[in-house]
Amino acid sequence: MRRYRAATLLAVTTTLAACSGGGSSPTVTPSATTPAPVVVVTSGDAVRLGKQATFGPTLALSDRIAAVGTAAWLDEQFAASSSSYADLAVRAVPLNYCTAMVPAVSTCTRDYFSSTPVAMEFYAHAVGNSDQLRQRVAFALSQIIVASDFEVHTTAGLAGFDQLLLDNAFGNYRTILRAVTLNPYMGDFLDMVDSLKAAPNENYARELMQLFSMGVNQLNADGSLKTDAAGAPIPNYTAADVHDIARALTGWTYARLAGAAANDRNQLDYSKPMVANAAQFDGSAKTFLGTTVPAGATQDANIDAVIDAAFNNASTAPYVAKFLIQQLVVSNPSAAYVGRVSAVFANNGAGVRGDLKAVIRAILTDADARGIAKTGGSDGKLKEPVLFTLSLARLLGAKSDGYAFVTRDAGTGQAPFRSPSVFNFYPPDYPLPLGGGLVSPPTKLMTTATILARHNIAYDWTIGGDSRTEFAPLASITGATGTQLDLAPWEALTDPAKLVDTIDLVMLNNTMTSQQRTALLAAINAVTDPVPATQAHKRAQTALYIVAASPQFQVDR
């Protein structure tokens, strides 16, 4: 690590020398003239951890990680009090709530039957709340266990579903699987609710196995595909398994508002777990995944048997481990890395399977995750749109009620909680085009339009960032606060070289080339204003725009 940093500094020094031959003579920064102290190296690692474990490192956050170290910072995050959607859970209302309003209220559907309030809170929390790791893990979980406002429109239901993921982000994966299975929002999304014994609906049964736990094919403990003697993949389950699990999951319906009886006359309550409807439960024997549930077993016993079969499947540990690594650290993890994390999923060291806190710690403290930027052939992870926008906003010192983000996210291809299907916004094995077999899941969202949408957010929120309409509080939203940016920490770096140094460290992990450094300094120096504060503001905007829009920032390493 020291050697890498030294090489970078050498390049920086050379660049500065070249620059000083030109017009203005930038001050040589202390860090470029003194030997690299260990703390600088640690900062590079701290910044990298910030990219993996939060919605984007800020100067303050990087300093905090560097000050306390990885282990202590993770402990702080595990202990931080959780963000909450509790204020939205109370919006559980009858389905005719808006249509019955006299006079009609035009924002009613948005506020009670859309993902907008949930997404706004998601962004507000992500920009400003300190439980960054919990939120980041919950967001990752929301992409492995997907339920979407694309099909099911209830604000309270969606808030409850996402709360479940937040609450259990450091809990046990089995707890999540069981709670999700009886969650009414998921129940509606994948048709398990009111699945009847006469013709069980297979939708949830299939995706529980394929997407939420073991995956289609058997995996080795290191995430690689297990093959039979003929070299063919070995399916984890058959159509008969799907069918019998669907039978085991029959006989559940919505709770009704105010605890009313579960019949057709009473209004559905999406904020409470589903309740048994014994008359529609198939109580006969089932056989699936090597498990037999005897005839007469209770509905709860059936649920537990299904969850245990999914949770304890040998492929579930590597499947979930690899997915979370891809979400947090790198798109193409080594088999050894997956294997190490998978082993922790299987056993946290105290005999517990599925301990997510241990899994997250294993992911983030692994040798493949720590250290400064990794720039090997397969290293790198494209920032998914939400992460790109939030990382930029946090660098810009944003405080937000989330509305500005909601106006932008569809254009980037990723509106949180509005995945087009249970298959998330992108599959974990989406090929990196021309990548020779590498995958890059978020690249599925890179199109001409979204490439420009990302660029335009970077431009509009920096150079175009003063007094934007999208930042103003929206009158129709009760308690709206809008969005405010604060570039003061960047404006304080009035020495262009220092500004560039800091951007290089916090945004690019010190991978800026000498040519890029020269060009960035030229762009900064070309921005002048007779008022020093204005000049500092505009220079910060220009520098942050150029780097935020760059491919180097858009891909984390």
Place this chain on the structure above:
Amino acid sequence: MPVSRRDFLRLTAGASAVAMLGQLGQSAALADGTSSYRAMVGVFLFGGADNWNMIVPTDGRYAAYASGRSASLALPQASLTALPDVPFGLHPSFAPLLPAWTEGAMSAVLNVGTLFQPLTKAQYAASPNLRPLALMSHSDQQNEWQGLRMREPNLDGFMGRANDREAALAVPDLISLGGSTLAVIGRTSSPLILPSSGSLVRNGFNGAATDMPTVTRQAASTAFADATGLGTPTTLTSGAIGGGYAMALTTNAIISATTSTVDQYFKNPTTGAALTSDVSRQLLRVARMIEARGTLGHSRQSFFVSQGGYDTHSNQVDAASTTTGTQANLYADLAMALAGFYNAMKALGLADNVTAFTMADFGRTFRANAQRGSDHAWGNNHIVVGGAVRNRSIFGAYPDVTLGGPQDIDTNGRWIPTTAVEEYIGAIATWYGVAAADLPYVFPNLAAWTTAPRGLLPMFG
């Protein structure tokens, strides 16, 4: 010398002519002038459309259809849009395409699906290794339809591979309006991916700027395009971003012009209102890109279009009527968009030069579930729209729809396909101009379908 369509067909009908074109390579086969312009437009129905309700037999087989689907999902015979000359009718939502059928510009392919090799029910049961991988999984079956490797990982798609064999162009002539998807990923080439709505403007960019702040800022942005040594994902992302900026400059005027001569055809045939569905907006922009083919220097164009929402496990049809509901609405959007597109092509004089065809994850269970829906299955039906298809013809074989019968892999009506995706799409790609020598590259499993009676469907001519 330009080759007329008829000449091209006559030439390609002969094996020696095919061999000749193969020796010349696809770029030669595709490089002809506007007179031989061709486009294929694949419309993927994401979620797995239940196309057993798209086309329904109207002869003696209707009774078995009605019985197998039960009152939950079966369309009343009287509701079907009858197709002259064949014993089939379409879902009533497809009425807007009846004129295309009548004009000989529409076809259908029955019980087509992913296959590794020809397969009987006995073989299916006895030899899992003869089946495509991960049947009934959305993601895997989408990848197999688009990637056409049935038992290996799919890392690229048939449209992308066809594009690999064409000369690289300033603006790619493989264009997706349905986002980035496996079908358009090539091994050596890149597609153009355009949005179905909105314009493509890079805020703050001015290539003609002369003021120093803008000039130096843009120079810095250019310098940051260099991602050498940062790893393949960063390097390739940098290339993609640069490509996106360039394509925006080239194509924005075409896709976001306020009007074009083709827009007027995308309307509801009953009300006359402009179509607003996403699939209609995609096809409208396809039509605009076809209209601009000369400007773009395209003598061939292939397009990927998508429509989502077909995973109808519940409420596929309304409780009151099987002819209304989710499926009927999706079909209506699709049919009106395809009809509008066909009419636009006619107006451009390109009805015979453009072929649109549907694809989907899989067919759905013939047997209804308890929520007026259907679950994941296998064989499916598809439609082809364009003046080049054989007059009023239907290809493939309608299955014996006995639940648990000889073509059902279980008891829910999951039919083993009797036509392979390669036989279906391979025929379209060959018409489009993929050279015989390139077919094995574009369709890796084609060899399984070259022994008579199997082979590319005789859909054209």
